[in-house]
Amino acid sequence: MRPVPRLRPRSCNPVAVKHDAELRWWLDEWLPVLQAGGFNPGDASELLDGEPAAPTYEGRRWQQARAEVRRVLKEAAIEDESFFDGKVVVDIGPGPLGFPDACPARVSIGVDPLAERYREHGLLLEGSDALYLSVGAESIPLTSGSVDVVVARNSLDHVDDPQAVLSEAQRLLRPGGTLILNFDVDHAPTATEPHALTSERVRDAVRDMTIVHEATPDQPHGGAGQVVVMVARTTMSSRGG
Numbered sequence: 001m002r003p004v005p006r007l008r009p010r011s012c013n014p015v016a017v018k019h020d021a022e023l024r025w026w027l028d029e030w031l032p033v034l035q036a037g038g039f040n041p042g043d044a045s046e047l048l049d050g051e052p053a054a055p056t057y058e059g060r061r062w063q064q065a066r067a068e069v070r071r072v073l074k075e076a077a078i079e080d081e082s083f084f085d086g087k088v089v090v091d092i093g094p095g096p097l098g099f100p101d102a103c104p105a106r107v108s109i110g111v112d113p114l115a116e117r118y119r120e121h122g123l124l125l126e127g128s129d130a131l132y133l134s135v136g137a138e139s140i141p142l143t144s145g146s147v148d149v150v151v152a153r154n155s156l157d158h159v160d161d162p163q164a165v166l167s168e169a170q171r172l173l174r175p176g177g178t179l180i181l182n183f184d185v186d187h188a189p190t191a192t193e194p195h196a197l198t199s200e201r202v203r204d205a206v207r208d209m210t211i212v213h214e215a216t217p218d219q220p221h222g223g224a225g226q227v228v229v230m231v232a233r234t235t236m237s238s239r240g241g
C-alpha cells in the first residue's frame with residue numbers, strides 16, 4: 001500500500017491555507033462517504049438512471065465520476081449525451097470527483113493546483129486516460145485555441161483570481177468553443193471560497209462570448225448565496241491569444 005503523506009505544517013499564506021482546507025475537506029468529509037458505501041454528492045444513482053451503488057469503493061468512484069459528467073450536461077441544459085465525444089475538454093478545479101476521468105472526450109484534462117496532492121493521498125482515480133495539470137488555472141500550459149470545451153464547476157470562487165481564470169479559459173478555446181460555468185454568487189468569502197462573485201462580474205468577463213444559457217438553480221454549493229449556471233460560446237471567427 002502506498003504511504004499516505006502527512007498534511008503539511010500550517011502556513012500563514014492564504015493560498016496555502018486555502019489548499020490545506022480544501023484537501024482536508026476531501027479527506028475528512030468526502031472520502032469517508034464513498035468508503036462507507038455511499039456517494040457524495042448523494043444523487044449519483046439518480047443521475048445514472050437508478051444504477052445501484054457498486055459493492056466496491058473503486059466501483060463507486062467510477063460511478064460518481066460518470067454521474068458528474070451527466071450532472072454537468074444536465075445543469076448546462078445540454079441534452080446531447082455525446083456532447084463531449086471526440087473533443088478536447090479542460091475541467092478547471094475538478095477536485096478528485098472524476099469528471100475528467102469519466103468524460104468521453106478525445107483528450108480530457110483536469111487543471112487543479114492540488115492534483116499532485118490529491119494523487120499523493122490516493123484520491124485520484126487510477127487507470128484513467130485523463131491528464132491532470134497540477135497548476136492554477138490562472139496560467140495553463142496549453143496553447144491558445146486548442147480546446148473545444150472548458151468546464152469550471154464549483155471552482156470559480158475557489159481559484160486565486162477568477163478574472164484571470166476566465167481570460168485563460170477564453171484564450172484556450174477554439175472558435176466556436178464552449179465554456180460551461182457553474183458558480184456560487186452572493187456569499188460571504190470563506191477560506192476555500194475567497195471570492196464573492198456576482199453574475200454581472202462574470203458576464204462582463206465573458207462579454208466577447210455569446211451566452212447561450214443561463215440559469216439559477218436552487219442549492220448553492222457552499223450552503224449560502226445562489227448558484228448560477230452560464231454556458232457561453234466563442235464566435236466562430238474568434239481566436240485565442
Ligand SMILES: C[S@@+](CC[C@H](N)C(=O)[O-])C[C@H]1O[C@@H](n2cnc3c(N)ncnc32)[C@H](O)[C@@H]1O
Binds near residue numbers: 022113136138153
Ligand atoms: C469544490 S472543488 C470543485 C470540485 C468539482 N469541480 C465539483 O463539481 O464540485 C474546487 C476545486 O478548485 C480547485 N482550485 C483552487 N484553486 C484553483 C486554481 N487557482 N485553479 C484551478 N483550480 C483551483 C481546488 O483545489 C478544488 O479542487
